[in-house]
Amino acid sequence: MKRVVFFGSIGLARKCLEEIVTGQDIELLGVCCSPIISGWREDESVYSYCESNNIPILTFDEVEDLSPDIGFSVRYDKIIPEKVIYSFKQGIFNTHGGILPEYRGSYCNINALINNEEEYGVTLHYISKGVDVGDVVAIKKVKITEDDTGFTLYKKSEQLCYDVLRENIQDIVNDTNKRIPQEDLIQSGHSFGTYYAKSTLEKKSIGLENLKNSMNIVRAFDSPYHEPAYTEVEGKKIYLRVSYGSSEKQ
Incomplete structure (x- = not known):
């Protein structure tokens, strides 16, 4: 049985933890999360869910000492230290709100519209010591419609993140998932990896x-x-x- 640690705090992460991760034949060792302080996120947070269900809330040091098999990260808002990343036997798998390698970093939904893209999507990938540069497991896309805004794309990305994790988690647990280096995607015709940050939104x-x-x-x-x-x-x-x-x- 695989020993798993989950990373995430927002309602989407709680939904993925409750409906996808805990439904697997795994041992959930605990969760890294924080209380949510937000005026517009109304869904139950991971922190609240863990408290209600007696799930251990872990520090990074505690995770490293556990030497777990697999990590799952859903819109986690903290940088996971390198020593923690490499304490996982199979790695940590992250749902990223952008198509990699073209859209690394944050606010990819907003930048996709600014850049007049025809499609938007999310990526399930390995976490590595660089930001959003880990090997790709799967990409899930949707067409951008003329009615889409930055907010509607964000809401679509939540469903895409849920779907891409649900569709691939069994292969991950079985250690049979795909693994494509981003450099291979770049060399096969994708644009060079671009990093977006808050400073790009001025x-x-x-x-x-x-x-x-x-x-x-x-x-x-x-x-x-x-x-x-x-x-x-x-x-x-x-x-x-x-x-x-x-x-x-x-």
Whole structure:
């Protein structure tokens, strides 16, 4: 029986832990997670789920001492130390909210819209000492529609992360999963790996003269929970949100 540690805190991670990971023939040693402090995440957190079900909440040092077989990470918000990564016999498998190697880092949903991509997706991959550079297990994609915003792509990515883990977890537990080095994907025709960070998102301000050509930026930053794109008029921000309707007179 494989000895497993789970990494993740948000509601999506709790769903994956409860519905996918614990359904396997494994021994769950414990979870690395944090309490969720958020005004818009309403689903039960991993931390709360662990407390209710007497699942040990572990520190990195405790994980290393356990020498587990497999780790599963779902939208975990902390960098796992190298010594912890390599304490796992089969490795740690992460669900990343972007298509690798093209979209490493964070805010890939927003950058996909800014870059006028035709599709968006998530990647199940091995965690290594570099950020999002580990070998790929599987990629799951969807088409980007004209109605998509940064927020709708994020919500789609949650379902994709759930699906890609569910579809591959049995092979991982059996140690029969695919493993493709990202360098092989780059050499086979993909673009070079690009890393996106919060600093890449300083594109919210749109000049009035560029509004017509900036719809992708408006869509990318449209969210009910975060500041949207804006233009400035006489030093004041005019927020720009997506709203589709007919311009025909009734």
